[in-house]
Amino acid sequence: MTNITCELRPTQVEFLDTDIWLMLTSVALRRPEHPALHWSSPGLDRSWTYAQFCDDVESVAAGLFRRGVRRGSPVAIHLENSPAFLMLWFACARLGAVAVDVNAKYSYDELEHTFSLIHPVGVVTNSIAVVDAANTAGWSHFVDSEIGTVDDLFDNRDILPADDADPDAPVCIQFTSGSTDRPKAVVYTHANALWAARESASHWRLRPDDVQLIFAPLFHTLALFWQTLSTMSVGGTIVLQAKFSASRFWEVSTRYRCTRSAYLPLIRHIFGNEPVPPHDFRSWISGAQEPELAGHFKVTLFSGWGMTETVTQPIFGHTGDGTGDGAIGRVAHGYEVRIERDDGTPVVPGEAGDLLIRGVRGLSIFCEYFADPEATSQAFDANGFFRTGDRVRLLASGSIEFVDRSKDMLKVGGENVAASEIERVVRSVPGVLDAAAVARPDALLGQVPVVFVLPLEARDTDLLTSHVVAKCELLLADFKVPRSVFFVNDFPRAINKVHKARLRETLRRLDADGRTGGLVEGASSYGDITPSV
Secondary structure (H helix, E strand, O other): OOOOOOOOOOOOOOOOOHHHHHHHHHHHOOOOOOEEEEEEEEEEEEEEHHHHHHHHHHHHHHHHHHHOOOOEEEEEEEEOOOOOHHHHHHHHHOOOOEEEOOOOOOOOOHHHHHHHHHHEEEEOOOOOHHHHHHOOEEEEOOOOOOOOHOOOOOOOOOOOOOOOOOOOOEEEEEEEEOOOOOOEEEEEHHHHHHHHHHHHHHHHOOOOOEEEEOOOOOOOOHHHHHHHHHHHHOOOOOEEEEOOOOHHHHHHHHHHHOEEEEEOHHHHHHHOOOOOOOOOOOEEEOOOOOOHHHHHOEEEEEEHHHHHHHHHOOOOEEEEOOOOOOOOEOOOOEEEEEEOOOOEOOOOOOOOEEEEEEEOOOOOOOOEEOHHHHHHHHOOOOOEEEEEEEEEOOOOOOOOEEEEEEEEEEEEEOEEEEHHHHHHHHHHHOOOEEEEEEEEEOOEEEEEEEEEEOOOEEEEEEEEHHHHHHHHHHHOOOOOOEEEEEEEOOEEEEEEEHHHHHHHHHHHHHHHHOOOOOEEEEEEOOOOOOOOO
């Protein structure tokens, strides 16, 4: 398949006759000599003005066009953060092609699944191994992982067709982990990208003189939509790093006089007890309001809740706006929120419930899950509200507080991981009858995966542990590999389902005892599991 269409066309009132490429070029016309991008890599810094960046994007687009990329063609971008990623992404937008933002941490098995689902016309990567997984693609191209540019893709811009702006056309695909055992492919339209750029900039109060430090991966919505597109929409500057670097964080931040960035829990872990140097940061994106954190780092916190499917932040707040300590914020423009009990009735202030979000498909809410109409349909209720799988609490002030994920999900270093992804792989190991993955709190990553295994028969647990870990390392991205493997003779169950809450409690006791793996004695299916002595 070389063409992707969005089944549901959103209203064009918001972005008539425009697309994300026209948004970028309109900024370049207003601010041609203003810095658009600084690439900060150890020993190698490069910069582009808006005029230079748009010229290079068009040259890359010409190179893609020469290789057969046309409107609707999916092009896989398998890269860590680099100028190449952004040039390719916008080059696809310029052609009306669809950028497939592939998680650079995916294993071979995950890549093979991704490429067999999307069938890209080509892949751009700096990994030779990826080409084997993408053998259905008509061409592949390699990018220098250190320089991070695609100069050798440049071609004559005169061969490019005219830009036929269509805000309802798909612009990219990103992958999200849901309650199934495979990530789902989320289709975004140009209108989705334009909405994210405009609304995120408004929520975050971005200005043309802002300098945005980005180290989170561009193949996720946070870095690409919430940070990059929003900053460029106001004519600000991007400072891009391949990844977070504790040793270079303050040096890069102060050298480029960065004013905005994202907060990661490891920032507190690394810098929380150290003096904060003078800096130019105005605010950081955070998951919730933490006045003590904001005070220590001398920044305003822009708190926001969102997920891949919601495009931007349906709930957001700012330090000092009354959001409240620990809360996310209030409902944003363009969204409706329902917080409901299990019976579907709305909660009252002080009560927690399931979070549902309603917006316009293809505009403020994602278009669809690619090639999966059943999953798309099941994601929405009868009234068009998207089921987020999160539980939140409505506060008396009108603010909203995050409580927990009602879906069986883990959050590992900012990466969403469905427990069933891990369980699927572990169950495929010979000698494993069943498996259940849960999260262990981690100071650096927030959470890490741990798996409980029901073996087929009594056997050497050390040997089976090595087989489980080896299979996971082969088929899963490294952040999904279980950090500990425990063996049980039964699972606690409720209505024939594994009782994950009891497993988490067991894990807390095991961690308190210093246990890192091995056999755990169990009781009945409805009883508790107690650690062996």
